[in-house]
């Protein structure tokens with residue numbers, strides 16, 4: 329249902345395909361599992377006020393601002409099911425905040441580094457996720473200006489949203505895949521004619537110094553963004569990373585990110601060394617998926633037997 333999978337399909341066709349896929353899966357699973365509760369975690373910017381999709385560049389590439397009522401479409405197509413559609417970051421925040429080790433925190437931020445890149449803060453005690461009055465969104469850090477230097481110097485790279493030199497241009501899965509392709513075209517040896525994230529992961533694991541240097545270059549803009557989060561919001565007590573890029577590169581990714589955070593430093597903070605930053609910046613376990621777990625818990629709280637006992641906005 330994405331531009332990368334169906335490059336010739338227009339956005340409206342991709343949206344139709346998404347509706348068809350979700351309705352088909354909901355039919356199949358609701359019969360198999362004997363439930364009418366359907367929870368969807370979707371990698372698209374969803375206006376929390378209207379529930380409509382306003383942007384989805386990782387799925388549908390650069391578009392004008394969207395106003396797509398996915399919820400309305402699936403409810404019309406399959407009204408027998410009780411649908412809950414959450415942005416994947418909101419779902420991940422709900423899933424992560426339910427972990428007992430985070431229960432006493434004032435606020436935590438979940439940072440997803442997958443095909444896209446975004447962040448969501450949540451207050452675990454109440455489940456409150458604040459949203460902007462102006463956009464119904466929160467934490468779209470992937471489209472903030474950023475810079476990237478590797479090899480000969482700075483790069484200018486188009487972001488999946490259509491802009492240039494955004495954090496996602498360099499640090500998201502799609503951004504990293506593009507940078508690797510460019511390095512492959514330039515004959516980069518450690519990519520061994522396989523300029524893919526899988527080869528990056530292999531080369532990093534084999535401690536190839538240039539691959540490690542590239543890893544440090546792609547974690548650097550994110551390190552700077554996370555330091556800004558900590559500097560601006562004093563109540564963020566933990567930054568929890570999720571998503572395919574973090575899972576794929578694992579410990580080496582976290583070490584590189586923490587080292588860059590320590591290298592830049594946080595003015596006046598007691599957090600100095602990578603080990604200090606490791607106390608507040610961590611990776612969430614990939615299983616169970618915090619996104620699916622969070623979306624399911626949202627569906628349960630909205631439509632389950634105790635619906636209404638818990639509100640989060």
Ligand SMILES: [Zn+2]
Nearest residue numbers: 471487489494
């Ligand atoms: Zn962008």
